[in-house]
């Protein structure tokens with residue numbers, strides 16, 4: 265089996281390769297092709313992977329190229345994990361929004377809209393190439409904003425593209441842990457929404473027909489409620505008011521003012537911090553520094569420990585607990601997904617796929633984030649309960665924003681781009697939306713297509 269990783273010089277590629285190394289079953293990935301525009305970063309990542317593979321018998325062979333066509337030809341799976349504009353672009357997305365007093369974040373609010381406007385045209389180009397060069401390949405989209413980008417790629421690849429994120433499985437795992445569930449994989453999740461905009465409404469254990477929802481137990485117990493990341497982030501009171509456990513990214517919607525204030529006061533944005541930290545790693549390694557794997561792992565640990573630190577500060581959540589540091593691990597989601605498809609090992613995973621009739625307020629082509637049953641024929645959404653009124657409102661509003669981004673990318677219309685910013689629930693004026701687009705166009709050459 266051949267896997268191609270687009271964005272193969274990316275910082276998280278060793279996580280993916282680590283998951284592949286742990287897979288010993290027949291039918292596993294035997295060849296990995298890394299594709300990236302940056303040959304220097306490819307070389308650094310290859311060194312890390314070589315150290316990972318040291319002592320592992322039959323480790324997947326790794327090749328690297330900056331040429332897209334040979335990278336795609338013959339691929340069974342393609343992981344798309346690109347970052348258009350790099351971390352410099354992310355830092356600008358964050359900074360320009362914050363300068364307007366609105367949320368500047370990688371995937372949420374104005375920052376997410378800017379990132380989407382920049383990324384969708386590139387993702388569509390890649391999707392068209394895959395459709396032509398590897399029409400049988402399954403495409404796993406890691407590229408953010410993941411739901412929007414998956415929907416853009418699905419216009420060319422249909423159900424062969426599947427979007428993934430580690431946050432829903434991380435949430436489910438944390439809730440299962442505090443509820444004392446021995447095998448988190450055995451629970452049935454009632455989770456739905458869009459990527460980074462979903463709610464856990466039920467966590468069921470027991471056999472069909474005699475299922476028990478464990479969430480009421482969680483809501484009845486303050487100590488349990490504040491013993492995991494989302495509980496500390498949102499507070500016991502608010503979780504009880506909602507009657508659901510929101511994805512951590514909902515913090516930006518429920519505590520917008522505090523988040524914007526904290527982000528504005530921060531010495532540097534998250535993108536700027538990561539840019540500096542990762543550039544140091546890549547530079548040291550490019551200069552021939554030794555111990556690539558150890559240096560990578562130190563940088564990774566720092567990154568994870570500081571994840572969403574401003575949000576945690578705002579809610580007095582304190583340091584991220586060691587137990588909560590273990591995220592869902594998107595590399596594990598990706599591996600489980602590939603195994604299910606390639607070997608028919610049925611799995612239930614929360615994925616970004618076409619809605620069909622799952623969430624009533626959205627049309628069938630809208631990409632949503634829901635639990636899916638995956639087998640050799642790909643993922644199929646499982647039934648979930650319908651979102652509550654306010655959840656429906658947010659889902660519909662943000663999907664409308666995504667559709668404006670898709671329309672802007674297709675037509676090159678600046679008017680649609682302004683509409684995308686202006687309709688976002690976290691942007692509070694059309695005037696602000698106009699200035700945002702102007703500011704982003706000044707910063708990003710990749711937005712020159714909007715007129």
Ligand code: G6P
Pocket residue numbers: 370408429430431534538567568571572
């Ligand atoms: C989680 C999200 C990703 C996001 C990342 C940002 O893993 O699921 O979609 O890109 O966090 O983390 P960072 O360390 O880059 O701020």
Ligand code: MN
Pocket residue numbers: 410428429430431460
């Ligand atoms: Mn994500």
